[in-house]
Amino acid sequence: MIPFLDLGAAYRELKPEIDAAVSRVLDSGWYILGPEVEAFETEWAAYCEADHAVGVANGLDALVLALRALDVGPGDEVIVPSNTYIATWLAVSEVGATPVPVEPNPATLNMDPARIEAAITPRTRALLPVHLYGQPADLDPILDIARRHGLRVVEDAAQAHGARYNGRRIGAHSDIVCWSFYPGKNLGALGDAGAITTNDAALAERVALLRNYGSKQKYVNETAGVNSRIDPLQAAVLRVKLTMLDAWTDRRRAVAAAYAEGLKETGLIMPHVPDWAEPVWHLYVVRAPDREALQARLTKAGIGTLIHYPIPPHMQTAYAALGIAPDALPLARELAGDVLSLPMGPQLKLEHVRQIITQLQNAE
Numbered sequence: 001m002i003p004f005l006d007l008g009a010a011y012r013e014l015k016p017e018i019d020a021a022v023s024r025v026l027d028s029g030w031y032i033l034g035p036e037v038e039a040f041e042t043e044w045a046a047y048c049e050a051d052h053a054v055g056v057a058n059g060l061d062a063l064v065l066a067l068r069a070l071d072v073g074p075g076d077e078v079i080v081p082s083n084t085y086i087a088t089w090l091a092v093s094e095v096g097a098t099p100v101p102v103e104p105n106p107a108t109l110n111m112d113p114a115r116i117e118a119a120i121t122p123r124t125r126a127l128l129p130v131h132l133y134g135q136p137a138d139l140d141p142i143l144d145i146a147r148r149h150g151l152r153v154v155e156d157a158a159q160a161h162g163a164r165y166n167g168r169r170i171g172a173h174s175d176i177v178c179w180s181f182y183p184g185k186n187l188g189a190l191g192d193a194g195a196i197t198t199n200d201a202a203l204a205e206r207v208a209l210l211r212n213y214g215s216k217q218k219y220v221n222e223t224a225g226v227n228s229r230i231d232p233l234q235a236a237v238l239r240v241k242l243t244m245l246d247a248w249t250d251r252r253r254a255v256a257a258a259y260a261e262g263l264k265e266t267g268l269i270m271p272h273v274p275d276w277a278e279p280v281w282h283l284y285v286v287r288a289p290d291r292e293a294l295q296a297r298l299t300k301a302g303i304g305t306l307i308h309y310p311i312p313p314h315m316q317t318a319y320a321a322l323g324i325a326p327d328a329l330p331l332a333r334e335l336a337g338d339v340l341s342l343p344m345g346p347q348l349k350l351e352h353v354r355q356i357i358t359q360l361q362n363a364e
Contacts, residue, residue: 004304009347036232048171052204055230059180063091082332113141131160134282164278248346262357
């Protein structure tokens with residue numbers, strides 16, 4: 001059996017270091033915020049080439065608090081990708097704003113900058129690109145559009161830990177960047193966790209205030225905040241894993257290179273990587289005209305696959321009230337019908353990758 005992702009293998013590889021880090025926190029008696037969290041925030045900001053990082057409880061909260069920090073709220077619109085995990089849209093809804101979807105570039109599958117301006121209205125307050133599957137969105141034209149229209153930019157980097165755009169790590173190109181450390185991410189905690197990074201000290205301070213009940217000093221509340229704090233246990237685990245992130249990314253790139261070489265004659269539509277992008281291959285997503293049959297074949301061969309994502313947000317019952325017809329976003333609908341994520345991860349053995357490739361070659 002070749003699993004889609006073996007989370008336990010990442011822990012086993014670093015078991016002594018992770019166990020020691022957890023014990024350090026348990027022995028400290030400090031279980032909310034504190035020095036362990038501050039150390040992780042400093043290290044994560046430096047890794048992302050950003051001036052500031054603020055840890056929060058999860059990736060969705062990172063998006064919500066980023067939008068709140070930018071004063072996005074009821075009556076506002078936020079431009080989002082049509083092809084993304086629903087959390088991107090949910091964050092916009094959570095602050096009372098309306099998500100306005102834009103279709104992807106059909107080659108990169110990320111938000112198409114050429115389609116953004118047509119979606120801007122007087123109510124638009126922000127653009128929210130996603131670095132989908134671990135490949136950066138095309139940020140320069142997105143940032144140019146934002147500057148010309150007086151808009152803010154929030155990046156959803158939940159799948160892009162360590163990715164580079166034009167040679168610079170994702171982390172501070174825009175106003176604020178949002179991260180998830182969900183266990184399956186490239187940098188994954190042993191539970192939920194998230195963060196924001198930014199070069200804007202005022203925004204970082206605002207998120208830090210909002211995550212802690214709107215309070216800098218206990219029992220003194222400056223604003224109506226929430227409880228969304230990354231805890232020291234997760235921070236300690238992430239600090240250990242961060243030391244391996246680049247090495248693990250190199251392993252992912254080796255898997256991706258093997259797929260790219262081995263699958264080029266299979267008829268599958270393969271990922272396209274522009275010259276300006278250095279992806280980190282959170283997912284390796286191919287497109288297959290008969291996905292269900294291919295997935296069933298791989299399952300029968302003991303190979304785990306997933307679909308990211310089978311239902312686009314505009315077709316979810318959660319967003320029926322927006323009244324967007326299924327065919328109004330044809331690219332998002334088409335992708336939901338033919339994308340397939342192959343096994344990918346730093347602990348995936350290359351011998352297993354070769355077995356996967358053989359199965360896909362024989363499926364022609």
